[in-house]
Amino acid sequence: MNVSADIRALVQRRKAGHSLEAPFYLSDEIFALDMEAIFRQHWIQVAVEPDVPEPGDYVTVELGQDSILIVRDDDMQVRAYHNVCRHRGARLCNEDKGTVGNIVCPYHSWTYKLSGELMFAEHMGEKFDRCKHSLKSVHIENLAGLIFICLAKEPPDFAPMRAAMEPYLLPHDLPNTKVAAQVDIIEQGNWKLTMENNRECYHCVANHPELTISLYEYGFGYQRSPANAEGMEAFEQTCRTRAEEWEAMKLPSAEIERLLETTGFRTQRLPLDRSGESQTLDAKVASKKLLGRFEQADLGGLSFWTQPNSWHHFMSDHIVTFSVIPLSAGKTLVRTKWLVHKDAREGVDYDVKNLTAVWNATNDQDRALVEYSQRGAGSSGYEPGPYSPFTEGLVEKFSAWYVRRLAEQIGA
Structure with missing residues (x-):
């Protein structure tokens, strides 16, 4: 791939353990490289199976110049296609979501089955095939209800992530949930700043009062000191005790950390604070109807991170999924969905305001932090600063993964 000498030099001189140089967040040329090297070559989490519960249900996803149509066919399989008519290239489905019997081009009415075959094209002559x-088609993978797509001709191997993660995710039975709420926010910041912010909780105590109600202070990295040694030991003992209980229930909890692999991911189930059941303002379940076959509410929080664009929290009563889609060098879509059991009744089993309160507040706080960082990166006084080895190790692994992918793409 042809890139400028300046971009090649930036990639080659990236300093491990430090934030990226400013052009990685500001440059339109690097943004174009990101879209080609990252978002066209890797598995991107874009939807959940309950987005398309019935045959003919579809959602559209915009990745740069590409519009992708995700639809459930008549055999209940979830499929992905380029949202482009094979006649003269018109966009087929022009809404974010909807329901169709067949896929009909609005321009000349070429009509496709849900399985993708062209079934009707008028006035094309006898020789038309x-x-x-x-x-x-677009490559698609369904991981326990999480939908990933890949635009590459030869996508990276998905099998290792599937093999590792299905035992963790399947008990929460995401395919038998429904989307109780979806909120899209636009952050005026580069997508990498959004991901970096997610990959650490160094900032959580000072910035996320709602979220930290249910999170242990020591759960995401801490520097041990005489002042906190007792608290950290108590937390670690709680983790060991609860992990034994969960393993006995066939709920895996041990950390799996493969963030530097091509299809990078990480997972861990941790206890929630205050005898916590869920990530809510009182740490109690938001939905009375528990997921899957769960009969116990205090099952901790299972976190699942993927490179390059998603993170997810699975609890006994609901699931929160986050998908990050770059829009420009300085603008990013963060799409959050809250899922509850498909039979849960709004106003009876759950209240949407209570269900969404913690992460609506947290997302808004994170949006502000990302925008502070974006503005700071544009200053002549900005230079890459050191990551904390105790609380920002996952940020380093995201940055290292990202730069390695660029280097592979440009041969640096």
Whole structure:
């Protein structure tokens, strides 16, 4: 791939253990490289299976110049296609979501089955071969209800992440949930700042009073000192005790950390504070109808991070998913979905305001932090600063993963 000498030099001189140089957050040229090297070559989490519960249900996802159509077919399989008619390239589905019987182009009415085959194209003559004009498929993987797509001709191997994560995710039975709420926010910041902010909780105590109600202070990295040694030991003992209980219930909890692999991911189940059941303002369940076959509410919080664009929190009563989509060098979409059991009744089993309160507040606080960082990166006084080895190790692994992918793409 042709890139400028300046970009090549930036990639080559990246200093481990430090934040990235300013152009990584500001440059339109690097943003274009990000879209090609990252978002066109890797597995991107874009949806959940309950987004398309019935045949004909669809959602559209915009990745740079590409619009992707995700639809459930008549055999209940979730499929992904380029949202482009094979006639003259018109956009097929122009809403964020909807329901169709067949996929019909609004321009000349070329009509496709949900399985992608062209079934009707008027006035094309006897020699026209419909079989050569099916919709162009996009690689898709369904990981226990989380939908990933990849635009590459040859996508990275998904099997290792599936093998590791299915035992953790399947007990929460995401396919038998429903989307109780979705909130899209636009952050005026680079997508990497959004991801870096997510990968650490150094900032949590000072900035997230709602979130830290249910999170142990020591749960995401801390420097041990005489002042906190007793508290850290108590937390570690709680983790060991609860892990034994969960393992006996066939709920895996041990940390898996493979963030530097091509299809990078990490997971861990941790206890919630205050005898916590869920990530709510009182640490109690937000939905009375528990997920899957759960009969016990205090099952901790299972966190799942993927490179490059998602994180998720699985609890006994609900699931929160986050998908990050770059819009420009300085603008990022953060899409949050809250899922509850498909039979849970709004106003009876759960209240949407209570369900969403913690992460609506946290997302808004994080948006402000990302925007502070974006503005700071544009200052002549900015230079890469050192990561904390105790609380920002996952930020370093995200940055190292990212720079390695760019280097592979440009041959640096």
